[in-house]
Amino acid sequence: MVEMVRVDLGEVEYLEAAEAMRGWVKERQAGAVPDRLFLLTHPPVVTYGRHTAAADLPQDGSMPVIEVDRGGHATYHGPGQLVGYLIMNIRERGPGDVVRWLESALIEALADLGIAAIRRDTPPGADSLVGVWTPEHHKLVSIGMRIREGVTSHGFAINVDSDLDVYDRFVACRLDGVTMTSLRRVAESTGRPAPTMAEVRDVVANRLGAR
Numbered sequence: 025m026v027e028m029v030r031v032d033l034g035e036v037e038y039l040e041a042a043e044a045m046r047g048w049v050k051e052r053q054a055g056a057v058p059d060r061l062f063l064l065t066h067p068p069v070v071t072y073g074r075h076t077a078a079a080d081l082p083q084d085g086s087m088p089v090i091e092v093d094r095g096g097h098a099t100y101h102g103p104g105q106l107v108g109y110l111i112m113n114i115r116e117r118g119p120g121d122v123v124r125w126l127e128s129a130l131i132e133a134l135a136d137l138g139i140a141a142i143r144r145d146t147p148p149g150a151d152s153l154v155g156v157w158t159p160e161h162h163k164l165v166s167i168g169m170r171i172r173e174g175v176t177s178h179g180f181a182i183n184v185d186s187d188l189d190v191y192d193r194f195v196a197c198r199l200d201g202v203t204m205t206s207l208r209r210v211a212e213s214t215g216r217p218a219p220t221m222a223e224v225r226d227v228v229a230n231r232l233g234a235r
Contacts, residue, residue, distance in 0.1 A: 026059060026117050030234035032225065033064035038071065038090060038101060041109070045177055048111045052175045059112035061179075061234040063225050066101035070194055073097055073168070080195035087190075094178040096152070096168030097198040104185035104206070106224050110232075115174040122176060123154055123167060126232075130156050130165055130180065133231040137219045139210055141165075151198045156182075162205040166197060183207065184224050 036044075041064065051057045068087040072080070076097045081089050087102075101107055114122055127143040134141040134156065141164060144153040156165035167180045183206035191204040208218035229235075 026113075028059040028061055028112065028232065028234040029057075030229045031060055031062045033062060035065045035067060035103075038066045038069045038088070041066065042090075042092065045109055045111070048109075049172065049175050049177050052111050052113055053173050059110075059117075061229060061232055062109040062111070063229065064107050064109070065103060065105060066107060068100075068102040068190070070098055070100050072099070076198070077195075080198060082193040084193060086193065092168075092178070094168040094170045096154070096166070098194050098196060099166045099168060099181060100186075100190055100194070100196065101181055102186060102190065104183070104187065104221075106182045106184050106221060106228070108179045108182075108228060108232075110169070110176050110179040112176050113174055114171065114176060122171070123169060126167060126169075126180060127154070127156055127165075129231040130182070130228065133224075133227040134164070134207070136227040136231070137207070137211075137223065138216055139164075139207060139219075153199075155197070158205060158210060162203040162210075163196070163199075164205055164207065164210070182224060182228070184221050185218065 070089045071092045073096050080098050131141045141156045146153045155167050165182045168178050170177045185208040186206050211218040
């Protein structure tokens with residue numbers, strides 16, 4: 025089994041993390057380090073891929089809006105959200121759909137916390153439904169990845185205890201009308217205690233095989 029190392033970071037400015045990630049990718053491409061999972065949070069920011077329509081982005085100037093080099097469309101990062109950057113060599117791990125593997129692992133992690141979640145297949149010609157959803161089709165996790173020279177970058181964002189009102193200011197993932205939710209909201213709706221950020225970090229790292 026290919027080794028993956030867990031790296032816990034605190035809050036990191038998005039542009040600082042993006043610059044560091046370029047270095048992490050180069051290190052992995054050179055074989056100088058093992059696969060790594062970086063767990064962190066960002067101050068409020070909306071990031072977007074190059075195919076995102078300008079109308080989908082926040083227009084009120086309330087937070088930075090940054091174009092990025094991953095797949096996907098507009099995504100929010102902010103306090104109360106766990107961001108995971110996966111820097112791994114998929115050639116060494118063998119063939120397979122890395123996004124589906126990630127979705128499945130995160131669904132298992134949420135199950136460990138007592139939260140039911142599903143993945144959804146995207147109908148032909150429809151906007152991407154990649155991510156992790158509640159059975160009611162409310163979105164819990166956004167996923168956007170890039171692969172260059174066999175090494176992945178970027179990753180996922182889990183709304184643990186996020187400010188959900190921010191999603192009223194832009195169109196998340198080009199899915200107009202989608203309901204974004206959080207682990208806290210789902211847990212409280214079922215009468216369960218909301219998981220802590222530390223608990224979410226631990227179950228996610230465990231299910232991704234990061235030590």
